[in-house]
Amino acid sequence: MINKRVIGSITIKNGLAVQSFGYKNYLPMGKPEIIAENLDRWGVDEILINCVDRGENGPDVSLISKIAQSGVTTPLIYSGGIATKNDAIEVISKGADRVVIDSILHKNKNVAREISEFVGCQALIAAIPITVKGKSLFWYNYKDKENIEFSQELINTISNNLISELILIDWEREGSLKESFRKEILTFNPFKKINFILFGGINSPKTANNLIKMKNVSAIAVGNYFSYKEHAVQTYKKSISGSFIRKENYEYLKIGYTYYDFED
Amino acid sequence: MIRELKVGIVNYKCGNIASLQSSLKLVGHRSKLINNDNDFLEHRIIIIPGVGAFPRAMDQIKENGLIEGILRSAKEGKKIIGICLGMHLLAEKSYEFKETKGLGLIEGSVNYFSEGLQVGWMRIEQNSKLKNLEKFNKKEFYFNHEYILKGRDKDVLFYNNENEKKYPSIIKNRNIMGIQFHPEKSQTNGLKLLSELLDEN
Known part of the structure; x- marks a missing residue:
């Protein structure tokens, strides 16, 4: 049986890992590669590298390369600035296992299709930041700071074997003291046969426990929380009941692999 | 312990090469990229990595002139290890997007899995005994x-069981081995497996 996943997320701005508050305010945390190494050591199931300021600059290839070469053996998801097929290929060749697209789903669906056909839909994820206004939900466009209605065309594109999973982001709760992922988002599911990764405001293991049991939720992503609490990942995973997730003991430190820095 | 250089990674520009090289370093193996036919000569173990779709990957292998080298290395008895898409490429043919001929080093074909996408961590189960791999x-x-x-x-050698539907997770025919999962991205278990496969005689 395939396990559901607990993903450690690292938000990166100006090359630094940051604590994000609703993607509006940021506090610096340090080198992203160090945080990735820690998440790897603590046994998260995947690591999401979320570069929030890439925009027109393209993906941060040197960062993903640095993280991959640091000896991280946890699967890496990269998000930020992917606008072409070649961007996706380069990021994967430098160390990412999966890539996330967002704005090109609005701007150029053909490019999204081209990426999917080249890297395979299993390696492609779409991110949807969601704004909740009363009972209505909108796709939030960070760049232009506008809320976009979900068109049937967009829903059809996403549902048609383009991507493997959707990251649903409760961006207004991200980094907020108001705990929990809002239920309005969870009831929203126009997409056929696509599983969700939930992100934003999922700090307490109790909330995670409830969310991860949902049928169409394949993973939850957690950001700041994992870096601020002792044994956070282990405690978090332990508190999720049942056999939904991988709980195998992580032995990285015990087996004592040494990283050899060979000269080419 | 630093070991001799014996691992070559087929570079057909569709793979997660940096991750693989990094994991190989962790278990003490240097590796070099195989970019052309001549590069096959110096390696005793050939790894075909892979993230992508089958038809494009076969095109890339052809365009980069790497097919002959893989087939010749297999015939010479060198160990060939295909990972994920690299495992699929070892098969006779694939039906991903369209029917495409594979390398034909493993009997069988690549088909859509009725249970859909398999993303995440899974337990593998032994199908036939191979002493050094029993611990996995x-x-x-x-x-x-x-x-x-x-x-x-x-x-x-090992299979997966998803909703009572089994499929191979490790397959082996003489010196040819295919691994459906990503050992280079499977933390401790993956490193141990890589170490075992690369160090066995």
Whole structure:
């Protein structure tokens, strides 16, 4: 049986890992590669590298390369600035296992299709930041700071074997003291046969426990929380009941692999 | 311990090469990229990595002039290890997007898996005994695929069982081995497996 996943997320701005508050305010945390190494050591199931300021600059290839070469053996998801097929290929060749697209789903669906056909839909994820206004939900466009209605065309594109999973982001709760992922988002599911990764405001293991049991939720992503609490990942995973997730003991430190820095 | 250089990674520009090289370093193996036919000569173990779709990957292998080298190395008895898409490429043919001929080093074809995408960590189960790999029975590894290789049962060392539907997770025919999951991205278990496969005689 395939396990559901607990993903450690690292938000990166100006090359630094940051604590994000609703993607509006940021506090610096340090080198992203160090945080990735820690998440790897603590046994998260995947690591999401979320570069929030890439925009027109393209993906941060040197960062993903640095993280991959640091000896991280946890699967890496990269998000930020992917606008072409070649961007996706380069990021994967430098160390990412999966890539996330967002704005090109609005701007150029053909490019999204081209990426999917080249890297395979299993390696492609779409991110949807969601704004909740009363009972209505909108796709939030960070760049232009506008809320976009979900068109049937967009829903059809996403549902048609383009991507493997959707990251649903409760961006207004991200980094907020108001705990929990809002239920309005969870009831929203126009997409056929696509599983969700939930992100934003999922700090307490109790909330995670409830969310991860949902049928169409394949993973939850957690950001700041994992870096601020002792044994956070282990405690978090332990508190999720049942056999939904991988709980195998992580032995990285015990087996004592040494990283050899060979000269080419 | 630093070991001799014996691992070559087929560079057909569709793979997660940096991750693989990094994991090989962790278990003490230097590796070099195989970019052309001549590069096959110096390696005793050839790894075909892979993230992508089958038809494009076969095109890339052809365009980069790497098919002959893989087939020749297999015939010479060198160990060939295909990972994920690299495992699929070892098969006779694939039906991903369209029917495409593979390398034909493992009997079988690549087909859509009826249970859909398999993304995440799964426990592998032993199908036939191979002494040095028994310790990996019921260990968890990271999978990311939606197509599977349907091969001969006698070649299947380990399988996965998703909703009572089995498919091979490690397949082996003489010196040719295919691994459906990503050992280079499976933390401790993956490193141990890589170490075992690269160090065995």
